[in-house]
Amino acid sequence: MKVIPLFKNESHLISRAVKNNREAQRHLYEKYSGKMLSVCRMYIKDLHHAEEVMLTGFFKVFTHLQDFKSEGSFEGWIRRIMIRESISFLRVQKDMEFREEPIEDGGDCLNNVQEEIDAEHIQQLIDEFPEGYKVVFVMYAIEGYKHQEIATMLNINIGTSKSQLFKARKMLQEKLELQNIAGYGTK
Amino acid sequence: MGRNRIEDQFKEKLIHREIAPSAGSWEKLSGQLNSEKKKGKPIIWWIGIAATLIGAIFISGLIYNNNYQPDNAPIVETPTKEIKELPTITEPAESKKGVSERIANENKIFKEKPSSGRNKSTTILKPKTDAGLVENAPFPIISDKTSNMQITSTVTPVQKEETIEQEVSKIMGNDPAIASEMNIIMAEIAQLERNNGKIEDAEINALLSKAATQISKHRQERLASEKIDAEALLWDVEMDMEDSFREKIFEVMKEGYLKARTAVVNRNN
Numbered sequence: 001m002k003v004i005p006l007f008k009n010e011s012h013l014i015s016r017a018v019k020n021n022r023e024a025q026r027h028l029y030e031k032y033s034g035k036m037l038s039v040c041r042m043y044i045k046d047l048h049h050a051e052e053v054m055l056t057g058f059f060k061v062f063t064h065l066q067d068f069k070s071e072g073s074f075e076g077w078i079r080r081i082m083i084r085e086s087i088s089f090l091r092v093q094k095d096m097e098f099r100e101e102p103i104e105d106g107g108d109c110l111n112n113v114q115e116e117i118d119a120e121h122i123q124q125l126i127d128e129f130p131e132g133y134k135v136v137f138v139m140y141a142i143e144g145y146k147h148q149e150i151a152t153m154l155n156i157n158i159g160t161s162k163s164q165l166f167k168a169r170k171m172l173q174e175k176l177e178l179q180n181i182a183g184y185g186t187k
Numbered sequence: 188m189g190r191n192r193i194e195d196q197f198k199e200k201l202i203h204r205e206i207a208p209s210a211g212s213w214e215k216l217s218g219q220l221n222s223e224k225k226k227g228k229p230i231i232w233w234i235g236i237a238a239t240l241i242g243a244i245f246i247s248g249l250i251y252n253n254n255y256q257p258d259n260a261p262i263v264e265t266p267t268k269e270i271k272e273l274p275t276i277t278e279p280a281e282s283k284k285g286v287s288e289r290i291a292n293e294n295k296i297f298k299e300k301p302s303s304g305r306n307k308s309t310t311i312l313k314p315k316t317d318a319g320l321v322e323n324a325p326f327p328i329i330s331d332k333t334s335n336m337q338i339t340s341t342v343t344p345v346q347k348e349e350t351i352e353q354e355v356s357k358i359m360g361n362d363p364a365i366a367s368e369m370n371i372i373m374a375e376i377a378q379l380e381r382n383n384g385k386i387e388d389a390e391i392n393a394l395l396s397k398a399a400t401q402i403s404k405h406r407q408e409r410l411a412s413e414k415i416d417a418e419a420l421l422w423d424v425e426m427d428m429e430d431s432f433r434e435k436i437f438e439v440m441k442e443g444y445l446k447a448r449t450a451v452v453n454r455n456n
Contacts, residue, residue, distance in 0.1 A: 020224065022217060029213055034205030041206055051208055055216050062220055119200040141194035142201050172193070 010074060018065045025062050032075060033058070036082045042138045043086035045127050050086075057085040083143065087153065090131055125175055129168055136161055137168035243454040251447040368398040 016024035036057060040050040061078055068077055126134055135154065139145045140161075145153070147161045154161070372394050379390060 020220075022220070025220070026213060026217070029216065033208050033212070035203075037206040037208050038201070038204040042201060047206070051212060054208065055212060055219075058216055059219050059223075063223060117196070117200070119204050122197050122200055142198050144198070169191075176193075 011070070014065065014068065014074065017062060028061075029058055032078055035075070036078060039079055039082045040086050041123070042126065042142060043083070043135060044089060049089065053085050053089045054082065057082040060085070079143075083139070084153070087135065090135065125172060128175065129171060133164055133168035133171065136164035137172075140165050239455075243451055246454060247447045247450040250450045251443055254443065254446050365402055368402050371401075372398050 013024050013027055017028055033054065037051060037054045040054045040057070041047060044050040044053060057078070060081055068074065126138065129137065136150060139150050139153070140147070147158045147165075150156075150161045151158045375394055376391070
């Protein structure tokens, strides 16, 4: 039995979802909810809170779907909404602090990870960062934002963004060395 | 500060990661979307109603402005009747000289026509109460140009006498001093007629002057005793003026208001 898809492609899904077609919206939700929850989880330690933020993000996606101009990928557009919602959540929780600290010379390059490290382990390492370090590290290292974009979104200076990243990398290095994962100095 | 390989490895592991949401998450989101949909409709209704009301008020204002045409003509009080009548003695604030002059003018109509041999064109109009009034007395032609009483109509003598009698009655009725002096004069004239047989004009003039003096004296006495209420005078004048002007303004405003109200009601229906 051949299953005939109800919607031909994503653009068709999106056009129906704009008209408040609940079925189309459900399809989009099921397609992207897993990835978006992962995005929120990178910033928010508690999974329950991360899911709530993800639902808030999807609510804004479907109520402002007419604003999507189809200039970039739909996934990238949803992702940006999720990151903004996660940062707003952390601001409300008042967990985020950005301290202006001088950048120390050297030690800003992490060595390769010698052992296979899974995503869960990486997430655990990131969760141990202070909120300010974690947000900047995730936005720069994982999401690929530039310091200028990070400074604008977090309303901080570019220097603060750089120093936060430096501190995060230093802390990560120390943790990896403690766990004997990074082969520091063996090269 | 560039990227390093650990970060690339982290990115590769995390960027494709998926975490399955809890079971009822879609239902929760769907409920939020449904409530948002319901909330949106009344707002649109209220916006529509508000826009309709604003439009109706705007249109009614335009209609009112178009229909309301201010009366550019000056509001002028026109007298209700021609001022060609005998003056009435009602102003107590007259000067002594003015009073005397006016009384002298008025009393010209009371000049007696001689019983015979006189061809003067003046005659005395006796008061109505006087039994000796001659019905067929010649038509009184008062040719004194300084007088205010010029009879220019072409009524018959009898009708003219009646008009003059009415005016005389009015004058006498308004001021008792005049009435009393007139009675005194008539009595003296009658006495002179009995004594001398005929009366000279000079004697009549002397009697009239004396009467005028007495009347003005009575008036001065009355003025001194009477209190003039300036407020009442002003109020009377103001009410007379205001009634007509104010009524006109109210009428115009009332018409405009009713028209605007009708337009709004029709628009809403």
